[in-house]
Amino acid sequence: xxxxxxxxxxxxxxxxxxxxxxxxxxxxxxxxxxxxxxxxxxxxxxxxxxxxxxxxxxxxxxxxxxxxxxxxxxxxxxxxxxxxxxxxxxxxxxxxxxxxxxxxxxxxxxxxxxxxxxxxxxxxxxxxxxxxxxxxxxxxxxxxxxxxxxxxxxxxxxxxxxxxxxxxxxxxxxxxxxxxxxxxxxxxxxxxxxxxxxxxxxxxxxxxxxxxxxxxxxxxxxxxxxxxxxxxxxxxxxxxxxxxxxxxxxxxxxxxxxxxxxxxxxxxxxxxxxxxxxxxxxxxxxxxxxxxxxxxxxxxxxxxxxxxxxxxxxxxxxxxxxxxxxxxxxxxxxxxxxxxxxxxxxx
Numbered sequence: 001x002x003x004x005x006x007x008x009x010x011x012x013x014x015x016x017x018x019x020x021x022x023x024x025x026x027x028x029x030x031x032x033x034x035x036x037x038x039x040x041x042x043x044x045x046x047x048x049x050x051x052x053x054x055x056x057x058x059x060x061x062x063x064x065x066x067x068x069x070x071x072x073x074x075x076x077x078x079x080x081x082x083x084x085x086x087x088x089x090x091x092x093x094x095x096x097x098x099x100x101x102x103x104x105x106x107x108x109x110x111x112x113x114x115x116x117x118x119x120x121x122x123x124x125x126x127x128x129x130x131x132x133x134x135x136x137x138x139x140x141x142x143x144x145x146x147x148x149x150x151x152x153x154x155x156x157x158x159x160x161x162x163x164x165x166x167x168x169x170x171x172x173x174x175x176x177x178x179x180x181x182x183x184x185x186x187x188x189x190x191x192x193x194x195x196x197x198x199x200x201x202x203x204x205x206x207x208x209x210x211x212x213x214x215x216x217x218x219x220x221x222x223x224x225x226x227x228x229x230x231x232x233x234x235x236x237x238x239x240x241x242x243x244x245x246x247x248x249x250x251x252x253x254x255x256x257x258x259x260x261x262x263x264x265x266x267x268x269x270x271x272x273x274x275x276x277x278x279x280x281x282x283x284x285x286x287x288x289x290x291x292x293x294x295x296x297x298x299x300x301x302x303x304x305x306x307x308x309x310x311x312x313x314x315x316x317x318x319x320x321x322x323x324x325x326x327x328x329x330x331x332x333x334x335x336x337x338x339x340x341x342x343x344x345x346x347x
Contacts, residue, residue: 015091018088018089018091019088019089021088022086022087022088022089022090023085023089024085025081025082025084025085025088026082026085026086026089027057028057028061028081029078029079029081029082029085030054030082031054031055031057031058031061031062032054032057032058032061032065032074032078033054033058033062033074033075033078033082034052034053034054034058034062035053035054035058035059035061035062035063035066036062036065036066036074036075036078037071038052038053038054039053040053040062040063040066041053041059043056043059062074062078065077065078193300193301196295196296196297196300196301197295197297198295198297198298198301199292199293199294199295199297199298201292202290202292204234208289209232209234209239210232212239212241212265212286213232213241214229215264215265216229216241216243216261216264216265216284216286217229217243219260219261219264220243220254220257220261223253223257223260225245225246225249225253225254225257226245226246226249227243227244227245227246227249227282228243228244229241229242230243230244230281233320233321234288235288235318235319235320235321235322236288236291236292236294236318236320237287237288237291237292238271238285238286238287238288238320239285239286239288240273240283240284240285240320241283241284241285241286242276242279242281242282242283243281243282243284244280244281244282245282251274251275251282254272254274254282255272255274258270258272261284265286267286267287268287269287270284270285270287271284271285272284272285273285285320294317294318296315298318298324299315299316299317299318299324299325299326300315302324303324304324304325304326305324305326308326310328310330312329312330313326313327313328313329314326314327
């Protein structure tokens, strides 16, 4: 009945026993709770201090409970026992007691917010602000029905004719003389290309290239992909191994082995050209263990740079075949990319 919320019914002889049992439970719980929260004085402490902390009864019950469950556990347990005592004494249900406790606690947040506002409020600001302007010509005290009727129906004002603004006369376009700029190159000299740093050419380890090619061929053979290794192409950063597929070997099967090839070649990634443009062969590009550094001076000192005739031709780099790449900016598409700072426009 306590859990369902029904009222507890007793005979006429039961209330006294119920109140006595509930009162004893409540007194024991409150005494132990006072002992726990008031410093837990001992038997050797002053009598007044021990009495204010629940007395001997609180020490006997609260002391062992605190030693077993600490302060937080003791308070929770004793609070539940005290609530049970209240339920037994009053003969109410747990739901009714909880509802009453909720009604007592509900105003606490409102009072807390009011106190918080009063801390940040200017003391000179009045609580009530009179919004009526008493400095005007109206008498605020004489607010009769006649005055209200007069103020409710004011006399209509005559509409004033709108003035038309004179249209501004359009100014005739003025002829601005375009200043011609000289087209001659001027008396300046192009700095020599010797000012640019050049990189040291590194020799290719042909033995290592051949061994890695055989390792690639053996790895593919483990997956029943039989190939013929042709001459590899060593570039500045990658080496392209040219392979001819055997009879009945599908190109898609080789493409699906990209991660296995990278694992066998001890490389983070490989690139597969299937097929190489203009050839009946497959290209597998593997990063070099030692990469060449190509500088701007290397490109501008090349034959391709000397053959460049357009002023907007710039050096791009060197491809895998060793050709120096120059590109004309005038022939490239121009795109304006908008976006906030840090949004990834450069990438």
